Amino acid sequence: MTVVSLGALVAGVVVGSALRGHEGPLLSFLTGVGTLWVSALRMIALPLAVFNTTCAMISQRSANAAGRIGGAIAIYVVLLLLGAAIVLTILPPVMHSTPVDQAAIAKLSQSKAAESHKLTTQSAPALSIGDLLVGLVPKNVLQAAVNEDFLRLLVFAVLFGLALRRASPERGGTVIRFIEGVTETLMILVRWIIWCAPAAMFCLAATFASSSGAKIVGILGRFVVYECGLMLIFIALLYPLTMVAGGISLRRFASAALGPQMVAVSTRSSIAALPSLVAAGEALLADHPEPARVVLPLSVSIFKVNRTTSGLCRLLVMLYFWGVPSDPSKIAVFLASIMLLSFSDLGLPGGTNFRTVPAYLAAGVPIEAIVLLEVFEPFSDICKTLLNVTGDLSIAAIVTRWSGRPAPVEHAMAMAAGESQLT
Template identity: 35%
Template sequence: MKESARVLLALVAAILLGVVIAAAQNASLIRTADAIAPIGTLWVNSIRMTVIPLVVSLLITGVASVSDIKSIGRLGGRTVLTFVLLLIGVAVVIIPAAMAVFALLPPHGELQIPPGAVEAANEISAGGQAQTFSAWLVSLLPSNPIAAAANGAMMPLILFTLLLALAIARAPEASRVTLTGFFRALSDAMLVLVRWIILAAPLGVFALVLPLAVHAGATLAGAIGFYVVVYSIASVAVTLLLYPVVTIVGRIPLRRFALAALPPQLIAFSSSSSIASLPALVEAAEKELQLPERVSGFVLPLAVSSFKIAAPVSWTIGALFVGWFYGVPVNVNSVATIAFAAVFLAFAVPGIPRGMQSLMSSLRC
């Protein structure tokens, strides 16, 4: 059985078993499901521990091994432009689609914002330091790259790594060959480690999803359940719309791409982290799709750290849901402003679970 099939089977089994346990309301079974959650956390941590050395080694190898530095600049420019165009395309599609769905709903009722909600939100915001745009811009270049790596600050780390890779590319031949060989060997070793970790993916996914399914069984109802369903359908629809783009623009057969993308998608789904899916993405790009090294070594690390295709979806649906829930009308101009703001703020969102909330908690109006 292929790895993707085993992971998918584990995912489905965890969801079905979780729903059954939730319906039974058996305290012993619920405690058992909660007890295996640390196994899933350990598996996600094992993936994450490979991410930074893999990102650094792949970027340096991909950039420093190219003799023509201008080609890297052109590739980077095309990559960022592609990211922006895809995000804008998603925003253009999701605005009318989401507004049409919410327009079909009966009024939920003009509920009052719960007492103390505003004060609680202010306290949460005050808990972190306010960050201005200039402060955020300065933070992109780390004063201490080791600290950036330790803190998981991917964008500053990637900028430092790109500068280091460009410096290595311009270094004397002997130094360039030595350093490039070292980082190539490091990336090869990390990919071996990744293959070992991916072998445990079915167990890790099962341990992650089962406790969630057990507790979601009691809450997937009412307004919150409706939001989850609408957001999930929209995310899946946006993902499926990108498949023809890959076939037409990338000239990769649809079935081949879908099979290669499935394992990274399942890992991203179960861990709620795009960064955690990087090792599987690199594995699929090199083994299944035979993509060139400049793609697996440059574009993919850049994508998981800065390209958040779901940002316009989550912001748009979230705004419409809150407006519907509290009976506050949200017009098309407001929705468009929110969706297109998400296009550019998406590049500041870390590719970790609840990354958007991490960004928003550091910003105050």
């Protein structure tokens, strides 16, 4: 299925490029089919995350669940720091080896003056740690569901699952069986939706290529090359990292990750990729899937592995292109702010995240630069989502390894040692 989906994705790009500039019924039909499939993914993502998390909390010890969540957060922070290290090591020498036409940059900045003013007025103030902690608990669960507030709903699911374990077997057992039945039914729906993936990916790729394929022009196209190149390097490093820290062979991890990656590329949404990601986690970690059932919904909802890679790349590029001196202390503050804010965003495609605007402004970035680089967001969004989804699966594999599952590599070595002793 993944090979067929990949072929459909490539074919969609070719067809979409041919249809560029031609509005008609064919393009409208392709857009409608792609949107329908994404809506189906979005429809099932929220209940799947809530019921899967609750079911996982019921089926394991509370202390183990808390430890796995804490372990996932620790691994996530390590990955964020690794992403920042990749950018700071590779980008500055590459960037400074190519000159920038400052006159062209100034002309582009003037053309975006009105949008810059609008973005300044819309930028939200940075949230304090206290605000983030208070916002973890939903005041109204139904309202959180309507707003697709995954983070608060997952907090509720964790607490509900822990409380359900304390209920009497007579009453709690009925609820537990209901939740397990709903979770199993949702996974059947996931398989149905994934079965339609090749056709949907063809339509989505064609729509995207027809509308956005001509935007990589001019001097700022280099930004896309820098940002996407760094994120692809990070993705490549996740494979050996998962093999070493998670005990998963490169082939198994690559095979499991390919399906969610195809969904990520076609939808540009981590949330939309959640059903495929859960199915991949179940297959990859079939001998011990309970940790993944907690970690994957949590990762998709609040972990944005791309944030330090893309954010720091964007900051350094804007400072260099606009001739603003870089201050190490400001870069450090920016990095800390981006890491903190990465816990408060949903994995939805596109759109300016106004909460990060003050962090860029505090580092000395002109507001016009932020507006200009937003033009290329559809392209960087693809690599961002690809990195997020791959990172989420890597986190789940590593947490599962260190929460008690014997790693396949270690198991094979133990078996070999036993055989050698027998001989």
